[in-house]
Amino acid sequence: MSTxxxxxxxxxARPLRPAVPEATVARLPVYxxxxxxxxxxxxxxxxxxxxxxxxxxxxxMVRKDLSHLGSYGTRGVGYEVDYLIYQISRxxxxxxxxxxxxxxxxxxxxALANYGGFASRGFRVVALLDLDAxxxxxxxxxxxxxxxxxxxxxxxxxxVHIGVLALPADAxxxxxxxxxxxxxxxxxxFAPCVLEVPAGVMVRKVDLSTELQILAFHQQRRVFQVxxxxxxxxxxxxxxxxx
Amino acid sequence: MSTxxxxxxxxxARPLRPAVPEATVARLPVYxxxxxxxxxxxxxxxxxxxxxxxxxxxxxMVRKDLSHLGSYGTRGVGYEVDYLIYQISRxxxxxxxxxxxxxxxxxxxxALANYGGFASRGFRVVALLDLDAxxxxxxxxxxxxxxxxxxxxxxxxxxVHIGVLALPADAxxxxxxxxxxxxxxxxxxFAPCVLEVPAGVMVRKVDLSTELQILAFHQQRRVFQVxxxxxxxxxxxxxxxxx
DNA sequence: TCGACTTTGTGCATTCGTTCACAAGTGCCT
DNA sequence: AGGCACTTGTGAACGAATGCACAAAGTCGA
Numbered sequence: 299m300s301t302x303x304x305x306x307x308x309x310x311a312r313p314l315r316p317a318v319p320e321a322t323v324a325r326l327p328v329y330x331x332x333x334x335x336x337x338x339x340x341x342x343x344x345x346x347x348x349x350x351x352x353x354x355x356x357x358x359m360v361r362k363d364l365s366h367l368g369s370y371g372t373r374g375v376g377y378e379v380d381y382l383i384y385q386i387s388r389x390x391x392x393x394x395x396x397x398x399x400x401x402x403x404x405x406x407x408x409a410l411a412n413y414g415g416f417a418s419r420g421f422r423v424v425a426l427l428d429l430d431a432x433x434x435x436x437x438x439x440x441x442x443x444x445x446x447x448x449x450x451x452x453x454x455x456x457x458v459h460i461g462v463l464a465l466p467a468d469a470x471x472x473x474x475x476x477x478x479x480x481x482x483x484x485x486x487x488f489a490p491c492v493l494e495v496p497a498g499v500m501v502r503k504v505d506l507s508t509e510l511q512i513l514a515f516h517q518q519r520r521v522f523q524v525x526x527x528x529x530x531x532x533x534x535x536x537x538x539x540x541x
Numbered sequence: 542m543s544t545x546x547x548x549x550x551x552x553x554a555r556p557l558r559p560a561v562p563e564a565t566v567a568r569l570p571v572y573x574x575x576x577x578x579x580x581x582x583x584x585x586x587x588x589x590x591x592x593x594x595x596x597x598x599x600x601x602m603v604r605k606d607l608s609h610l611g612s613y614g615t616r617g618v619g620y621e622v623d624y625l626i627y628q629i630s631r632x633x634x635x636x637x638x639x640x641x642x643x644x645x646x647x648x649x650x651x652a653l654a655n656y657g658g659f660a661s662r663g664f665r666v667v668a669l670l671d672l673d674a675x676x677x678x679x680x681x682x683x684x685x686x687x688x689x690x691x692x693x694x695x696x697x698x699x700x701v702h703i704g705v706l707a708l709p710a711d712a713x714x715x716x717x718x719x720x721x722x723x724x725x726x727x728x729x730x731f732a733p734c735v736l737e738v739p740a741g742v743m744v745r746k747v748d749l750s751t752e753l754q755i756l757a758f759h760q761q762r763r764v765f766q767v768x769x770x771x772x773x774x775x776x777x778x779x780x781x782x783x784x
Numbered sequence: 785t786c787g788a789c790t791t792t793g794t795g796c797a798t799t800c801g802t803t804c805a806c807a808a809g810t811g812c813c814t
Numbered sequence: 815a816g817g818c819a820c821t822t823g824t825g826a827a828c829g830a831a832t833g834c835a836c837a838a839a840g841t842c843g844a
Contacts (some may be wrong), residue, residue, distance in 0.1 A: 389759075391757045396760075415749065467787050492571070512566055601805095811818105
């Protein structure tokens with residue numbers, strides 16, 4: 299993250315609600331998904347407890363999170379599903395359609411372009427660019443792959459809001475710079491590298507191998523635990539191996 | 542996360558080092574990557590300040606993070622790159638090879654199977670399974686796609702440590718259950734749903750659309766800011782649209 | 785209308801994570 | 815040998831996030 303929402307225009311009027319905490323924002327999409335699923339099942343009301351179970355968190359946290367958006371529940375009853383869906387969507391800005399540009403038409407770019415979860419939440423992939431001239435012209439998910447040379451043009455013409463980098467690490471920074479220069483202020487980076495951007499541009503990183511490494515850390519730690527306190531339970535994999 | 546490393550076997554001897562904080566663990570892979578890059582450039586020593594820049598964090602945090610692993614730096618000099626790479630790798634458990642099973646051979650499964658960042662960090666994809674019988678037999682990244690029916694068999698024979706779910710949400714829970722029943726205790730979930738697992742099994746979730754939603758939230762917020770305090774600066778996209 | 789029951793919203797305590805600031809080491813130059 | 819410049823490691827202050835517990839506010843049935 300490179301934007302600090304504090305210290306903005308010294309004399310500026312502070313927003314009335316004291317801003318939604320980052321941790322809460324990260325959970326809102328999870329609630330939203332649970333709510334959508336419930337709505338499809340015909341449920342029209344959920345208690346914080348039920349929502350908490352569906353989202354895999356504690357009920358107190360659900361209530362506190364939702365309280366940051368306003369008082370949208372009814373005591374003794376719970377939250378009306380449709381209404382809450384609307385409120386969360388609005389808070390997240392999903393009521394408008396965001397135009398997304400994916401750079402990199404490799405496997406990951408393909409996967410992203412085909413992912414159905416985007417369109418239903420107001421994200422529209424407007425173009426798919428690739429560095430490899432050989433790949434230009436392919437047809438993926440209703441889009442034809444275009445050359446990365448046309449990046450600036452596409453950003454300007456389509457009014458791209460969010461750029462997604464699904465390309466090798468060595469091309470990521472240069473491409474990111476071009477996106478930023480073209481006016482994109484939100485970037486989702488799948489390349490395994492740290493991007494430098496000017497203040498005011500927001501970058502989020504998704505790193506596949508990082509996730510595996512975190513899992514490995516915990517798994518290793520657990521093996522040590524088991525080793526010191528052997529418990530009845532499967533250990534198909536010889537423990538010696540873990541050293 | 543569903544494992545609580547506290548409250549484990551009441552009378553058990555506590556580990557000598559008070560455990561590495563979760564937030565630190567999440568950053569270790571980033572440091573590792575920066576260190577590896579430095580090593581390839583022939584750098585043999587890095588200060589916390591240089592490492593911090595490369596990793597995109599503050600230098601105090603680098604020092605505190607690394608201090609949790611031990612005292613591997615030299616005052617007045619910095620950290621020896623090779624040595625630190627080794628120590629972090631060991632801490633993360635990357636010195637052994639982890640056997641990974643990917644379930645779901647769609648675009649995302651393809652992307653994961655082809656991803657080069659795994660092998661170099663001790664992660665070996667031992668199999669790629671799919672629910673779609675039509676896809677069985679395909680050849681991807683040196684693996685042939687097998688049927689998900691053979692899941693239990695593959696887990697047992699290959700000694701799978703980590704399961705990766707790259708399939709639709711409606712098949713995720715059932716497949717996860719099968720993995721867990723077969724003895725897998727670490728799962729990386731790309732399906733957009735919350736998985737329930739018994740205590741002792743660790744799940745990490747990567748959600749593509751969640752990341753976009755978080756970006757959208759901040760972008761929207763920024764547009765409001767600009768609207769209230771118009772600053773010289775591009776706003777290609779009509780502001781009215783953001784309402 | 786009243787009382788039993790349910791569930792939200794929130795003040796408070798606690799834990800976790802980050803940043804600051806500096807003493808204590810280390811290498812280098814004279 | 816001694817002083818200087820540099821960098822680590824860490825106590826302490828701060829801030830963010832989580833969980834607890836309960837008053838306030840609503841529903842429902844009699």
